[in-house]
Amino acid sequence: MNTALHTSQDSFASASALDRAVVVATLARIEQGGALEDGAELHQAFAAAPTRPLQVQQRAWLLGERLGVVAELARWRRATRLTAFLLALLLALAGLLAGRAVLGEGRSINAIAAFASLLGLHLLMLGLWLIGLLWGLKGDSSYGDWSLGRWALAWAARLPPDRGRYAPELWQAFAALVQRQRLWPWLAGLLSHSIWAVSLTLTLAVLVAGFAFQAYALHWETTILSAAFFQRFVRWTGALPALLGFAVPDADAVRAVAAQHGADAAQQRAWAWWLIGCVLAYGVLPRVLLALLSLARWRSGLARLAAVDMADPQIQRVVRRLDALEPPPQVVDAEQRAAAHSAQSAREKGRTTAGAALIGFELPPQTAWPPAALAGAGWVWSVNLTGSAEEREALRARLMQAPPACALVLVHAPGSPDRGTARWLRELRQSVPDLAVLASEAEGAARWRAWMNTEGFEALPLMEQAQPAMEWIAQRNPS
């Protein structure tokens, strides 16, 4: 198990970014059909990688190894290489044949027909690729199901020998991945341009060899066109090869070869160089340059493609499950409950002065004092505390001198009681045992009652309305 773990770690570490991305996408596709049992893989990935994207990749890789997706990917890569090689061979053969076809039939070559047969198909396909490129970059349309490169990849995925169970998912995932980043034109282009480049290079080689060691007579023929047309054609097509240093037949040469044998050797040479130059400038060079451009675009796109798509719902689901593996919040400073306070009154009776006091505690500043509803109770004194230390001290001194027989404490019911309140109430109760609490409004009164019960004030009455509070006072102050 341990060695197995290590080999899978190694294979993940050495895998290319593209391979990882393809395996992640394939697994997401497989899981659309139902969740996989992945407990072990999830934990393993969680332990092995530091960030979520890496963990997601590692999990997919481990599952992919179990399900054979990784092996399938390797097989597919081999098959792709083989397909590309076969295709290159096929097109190389076609290139050779094209070269032979031009040079094969006798010693006289129709230059214009040769131009068309050497470059015609290639230019047509190039045009299609360009249209596909513009189309593919424009929007979310499907790009070139008919492109050679894509066809080669799809065919490789479907190659029958030892095809794995998840081959279709692998192909779909890859195709979707490339499509999402709009890289199909470039990937397909990379494959088809390089294959075409090989083919055209071979054509060029055959052409050069033929012209080098055999004598050909190039000419043109027409039934309806004028010589001026051919002069223009040669001038325009020759412009680019001329920039590369190739000889271009001049107007005289064009006119001379029309009569089959009227041209001298230099003019024939110019014609041959023109044809070679055209194949190079319009065939080999564009293909090579486009292959390089495609390679560059593919490379730069690969970074985007290899990034884990965190906006994918499937991947977000895995991320949530990885989140759940994080250790739970730590208690760093646990509760140590102090011994319960005794809230009993400790004061002996007898020193009290008669009458009831009204005490407001931490009421909102705009509360009218004393409240109108409590006005007629004949308080010996009343005080409204905001709770500052000075006020508390003053109250303490007053209670020491002449504690009242009973007191009503008015509290702000929506406010939260706290341990400061408890301490103050306990102190007050020591001097005035006969206490009652009046909540300023009904909202929050239940919370106060529950709090009083847990803090040792079960015995204190809590009133929610002024009327019962007045009655409570009246009972104690019969006068």
Next chain:
Amino acid sequence: MTGEPLTAVVVGHTNVGKTSLLRALTRQRDFGEVSDRPGTTRHAQVVDLRVAGTVLARFTDTPGLEDSIALHAFLAQQPGETRLEKIRAFLAGPEARAAFEQEAKVLRALLDAADCAMLVIDTRAPVLPKYRAEIEILGWCARPIMPVLNFTADANSRVLDWQAMLRECSLHAQAQFDVVAPLHGSEQQLYADLATLLPPARRSQVAAIGAALTQAAHEREQAGWRIVASTLIDVAAMRRQVAAEVLQDAARRQQCVLDFRSDLRAHVQAGMDALLALHAFRAGDAELSDLPELEGRWKDDLFDPELLAQAGMRLGLGSVLGAGVGVIADLMLAGLSLGAATTLGATVGGALSGGWRPLWRKLENRMQGVQELTAEDALLWLLARHLHALALALASRSHAAQDALRVPLAPIDGADTEPMEKAAALPRALLSTLSVARSHPDWERKGRRARGGEERERLEQRLAGQLAAGPALAAG
């Protein structure tokens, strides 16, 4: 991100929402214990803010500083030249484990290499001396303090009083953050404000937290739209064939409708569950209030021609034409209920926009007397609005919220006719995108096999893009 994560101690009076704030900030629905009982949290607990597995911030939840007046007086009596020394003397003394045990926890956490304190304030409470004492004690610890004003949206909020008091205490930086209903972007703002209080070396790191959170929120949002899009595709792709003999029998026909309905509900439920899981909520946190408009529709008859006609008028020409086809078909197919054929007509009308192939299949079915059940456009539009609203609500929902989310949906009839007409371009675009799925019954996700290929995914992406760009959906 490099360096140690930001460490912040969350302090404040009892019951002001410290633990709720941390639930909201760390997106952990189940962190700590929250209740309206005073002193719910009685221990100090550390919770991490992680984005993509990386710890960006480490918060310490503390009990409330409840007995600040007494503590303030007690601290003043402590030996020591400076205030900080007095605090340390208090923490070393016996009362730190007895009368002021909870307060000691707060101060200890703050002195233990915390970058800053986040002072949570319930702005509904009146400004009282005990709160001033609290702030003064915290100030003695010589750590930056970021006041976080909670419940600012409440009708009883005294936010102006509190702001004046904080300025008096020289706390000029402050953040407003309603822990249950935070405004969009207030989280990022909180970190940006926090960064200004910190030494320069920490500043850029903390400011980067906001960017990382925005990125993660964007990813979740995108994933949400894709979930909604995929659910809508499932429903649009639903297609159940009903044989001719089943249609003859009213009871069996009813059963078909019921089966269709339960499958549809399963798709919507799966989409909702996925959305909830995406935003780290529990399965019960949002309720699928049985879409009332739907309820009526199902109860009466799926084949109610009037509802269909209504839908047709709203949704443009396609369905109206389809319904017309249905009426003609009714005349030919005497014996079937008027509505059944109208439904079929609407389906045919809808399918016309999906290409000729499905139409051909439909004609073939018609020859053999086989009928097909699909979800009509009005239903899809209703679901789209429902799920759109849910995705938006969940994306901005706080993890401190305790009540179940009920997505308020304006009724589709009557009152909102006008906005619906105004925003008609969007439903048309959305439904025409979805019509592609109608001709792909194999795109409905059910069973174990992966559904649809690149094409379905492309449609999902396009639909997700439309949903993301369509705030008008919610306005209805």
